Amino acid sequence: MxxxxxxxxxxxxxxxxxxxxxxxxxxxxxxxxxxxxxxTPIPQAPQKAIPNAQPSLSNTQSPSQATSSPSSQQSTTAASSPGGQTTISLTGNGTSYSKIEGPIDPEFKTKRQVTGSFQGIKVWGPVDAPGQLGIWGTEVTVDFDICVADGACIEACPVNVYEWLDTPGHPASEKKPFMIREKDCIFCMACENVCPPQCVKIFQKGQ
Ligand code: SF4
Ligand code: SF4
The missing domain is CATH 3.30.160 (Double Stranded RNA Binding Domain)
Structure with missing residues (x-):
């Protein structure tokens, strides 16, 4: 058997x-x-969709999430919005290439609009990364489309307002003096005076 x-x-x-x-x-x-x-557990039948469920918010991203280290990574979000709340991208597929002669237009604040910001620093458009980056800053302003990255402003600043920011693909120079600590500016005007192409403009508070 x-x-x-x-x-x-x-x-x-x-x-x-x-x-x-x-x-x-x-x-x-x-x-x-x-x-x-x-x-082995018995497979559960799929649950029916719940009526009136909230839609996915997968496209929502806060500015702080999109912001990254200036010396290593750049964000990839570049869509603009009113009020300059958008985080500016240093990379992209832009076709505009802006390498212009100085000096910076001292009246740019009446002619341009704030397109967005980068780590809290305002950026005045037009911006079409990587070849067109606009004018950066509020009191310590630099036209990134003129800057040739010789570093004179960084060396001249007594309070270390600037640090280098990589801007790969820009026709004038592939790094720029980022005024990350512009709140520390003592308005000595040294950076404005030493800039060879005159692309720095210092505004006293309220100007
Ligand atoms: S004005 Fe003087 S303190 Fe202000 S960013 Fe330029 S060099 Fe620095
Ligand atoms: S001095 Fe002028 S050209 Fe030189 S890095 Fe500074 S902003 Fe750019």
Whole structure:
């Protein structure tokens, strides 16, 4: 007489039916395949969609999430919005290339609009990264489309307002003096005076 386990296929053979039944009982208790099948949960039916569920907000991103280190990474969001709340991108597929001669237009605040900001620093458009970056800053302003990155302003500043910001792909220079600490400016005018192409303009507070 024989018994074949329906779960694992093990063949049990014995001439005595009672003994074979005992062997079967022992095997059923030890059969790993049978125990695994018992432990496997029954798949749940998919849940029906809940009416009036809120839509996904996957496109929502706060400015702080889009902001990144100036020396290593740049954000990839560049869409503009009124009020300059958008984080400016230094990378992109822009086709405008702006390499212009100085000096900076001292009247630019009446002619341009704030397109966005980068780590809290205002950026006055037009901006079409990577080749056109506009004018950056509020009191300490630099026309990035003129700047040739000789570093004179960074060396001249006694209070370390600037740090280098990589701007790969810009035709005038691939790094710019980022006025990240413009709130520390003491209005000594040193940077404005030393800039060879005259692309720096310092505004006293309220100007
Ligand atoms: S005006 Fe003077 S303190 Fe202000 S950013 Fe220029 S060099 Fe620095
Ligand atoms: S001095 Fe003028 S050209 Fe030189 S890095 Fe500063 S802003 Fe650019």
């Amino acid at each position: 024989e018994y074949i386990c329906e779960s694992c296929g093990t063949l049990l053979i014995h001439s005595n039916q009672i003994t074979l039944d005992s062997m079967k009982d022992v095997h059923d208790q030890l059969c790993s395949v049978k125990r695994q099948n018992i432990a």
